[in-house]
Amino acid sequence: MSADTPRILIVDDEINICRNCEKILSKMDCEVSIAQNGHDALALIEAEPFDVVVTDLKMSRMGGMEVLRRIKENNPDIRVIVITGYASVSSAVEVMKIGAFDYLPKPFTPHELRAVVLQAITDRMTSRQNQRLKNSDEAARSIAHQLIGNSHQIQKVVSMIQKVSPTDSNVLVCGESGTGKELVARAVHANSNRKDSVFFAVDCGTLSGNLLASELFGHVKGAFTGAHREKKGIFRLAHQGTVFLDEISNISLDVQGMLLRFLESQEFYPLGGTTLQKVNVRLIFATNQDLQNMAVVGTFRQDFYYRIFVYPILIPPLRERKSDILPIAYNFLNQFCRRMNKSITEFDDDAVNRLIAFDWPGNVRQLRNVIERSVIHCEKKLITSADLFLSDYSLAEPAMPESIPHTNEELKQAKKNIRIAAISKLEKQFLINALEQNNWNVTRAARQTGFQRTNFQNLMKKYGIILPRRIRIPNP
Ligand SMILES: Nc1ncnc2c1ncn2[C@@H]1O[C@H](COP(=O)(O)OP(=O)(O)OP(=O)(O)O)[C@@H](O)[C@H]1O
Numbered sequence: 001m002s003a004d005t006p007r008i009l010i011v012d013d014e015i016n017i018c019r020n021c022e023k024i025l026s027k028m029d030c031e032v033s034i035a036q037n038g039h040d041a042l043a044l045i046e047a048e049p050f051d052v053v054v055t056d057l058k059m060s061r062m063g064g065m066e067v068l069r070r071i072k073e074n075n076p077d078i079r080v081i082v083i084t085g086y087a088s089v090s091s092a093v094e095v096m097k098i099g100a101f102d103y104l105p106k107p108f109t110p111h112e113l114r115a116v117v118l119q120a121i122t123d124r125m126t127s128r129q130n131q132r133l134k135n136s137d138e139a140a141r142s143i144a145h146q147l148i149g150n151s152h153q154i155q156k157v158v159s160m161i162q163k164v165s166p167t168d169s170n171v172l173v174c175g176e177s178g179t180g181k182e183l184v185a186r187a188v189h190a191n192s193n194r195k196d197s198v199f200f201a202v203d204c205g206t207l208s209g210n211l212l213a214s215e216l217f218g219h220v221k222g223a224f225t226g227a228h229r230e231k232k233g234i235f236r237l238a239h240q241g242t243v244f245l246d247e248i249s250n251i252s253l254d255v256q257g258m259l260l261r262f263l264e265s266q267e268f269y270p271l272g273g274t275t276l277q278k279v280n281v282r283l284i285f286a287t288n289q290d291l292q293n294m295a296v297v298g299t300f301r302q303d304f305y306y307r308i309f310v311y312p313i314l315i316p317p318l319r320e321r322k323s324d325i326l327p328i329a330y331n332f333l334n335q336f337c338r339r340m341n342k343s344i345t346e347f348d349d350d351a352v353n354r355l356i357a358f359d360w361p362g363n364v365r366q367l368r369n370v371i372e373r374s375v376i377h378c379e380k381k382l383i384t385s386a387d388l389f390l391s392d393y394s395l396a397e398p399a400m401p402e403s404i405p406h407t408n409e410e411l412k413q414a415k416k417n418i419r420i421a422a423i424s425k426l427e428k429q430f431l432i433n434a435l436e437q438n439n440w441n442v443t444r445a446a447r448q449t450g451f452q453r454t455n456f457q458n459l460m461k462k463y464g465i466i467l468p469r470r471i472r473i474p475n476p
């Protein structure tokens, strides 16, 4: 648990209810404590910091109303949720007047409790974050708004961004596909003194050696066949700004050498040119590969590796920071609902469990795709696990044939059918995972998995996989 893990106190004089609430909330990556009466609750609050208190209204010694009143007097920042029995409207109105964050009429379902507590935590975290940001500059605010997550890992990333942004140092962002490398690169730029200048993102994975060099450094007329006129390169166009070189593991050794020279002096010759150009650009690199290993085996230049490994920011995969899943999922849910004009408010229990248990091989991008698809599909106010389409073949039971075979021939045929069905399931899920990890870009998915593009496409056709209608997301 990090210092930022939300702390919740449950107050009820029935220990079973306390334990039940504790169990329900324990899935949310928060720290839950229990008090069995109002006095103990207030003593605990004096001794330790809490973010949210969930208290019953009717308790034998000190009632929930009094607990709420005292908390609001002494610790007004704590969000208090009051459980009101007997669906009493007047007590609900009164607790809201005294300053409760919300009330929860009995009986309530686990997901109702989780939803209201999550809202209270988010509200508390947002105001805490706003408090912190009041003293810092506007730029720092922009990172906090884009990079969602309370995990200590993501908080570390935010703090590294804040430290490195104002310097002119080059930054290397490492992380699996879809973890947010480009988002981090944009945040570094947005929080730097260069924020009013240009940010250029260059996908080094799709540009081959010479083409990449001429894009970056430009070329003079006649530098090579097809160079009919002079071309200003990105480094020249990005003068005073930031250039983000994505997927640098794909850069050829030659171009790595050219970049190394450029990094030393910020000077370069356009291809075929003889006039030295001097610019002022900051470089941010990103990779999802193990560059160190590539440097050892010789597919990446060691000197270039050491030159760019000055300030590495490592974004851990989503499965290693599960407490970020729900906040990010809710953020996407709100985003897509606004865009699609829908009013879905939450995920049901099963959906929450599924989201948290899932491994997310395509990380935050896959989570975004899954939420987008579920918002398109969902027709109610609540997203269920069926709307998520998060199939996981490893959990699936093998299908039983409709009737048990009677002869050896029938047994053989049935075994063959089961085999075919299992392979199809595996193959289909394999394709979907590869596509989701690559933002449904077929060329990249094929390359990543070692398929020829046409073979990959044929398999997609075989399983009827069609690319989802893309909704354009503007740059952050
Ligand atoms: N912590 C986060 N909070 C909110 N959104 C996030 C977060 N991390 C990533 N995203 C979103 O997830 C998507 C993927 O992020 P991004 O493109 O930065 O990943 P990437 O690491 O560059 O992926 P790739 O390696 O495939 O290029 C984007 O829509 C981004 O806005």
Ligand SMILES: [Mg+2]
Binding pocket: 181, 182, 246
């Ligand atoms: Mg990227």
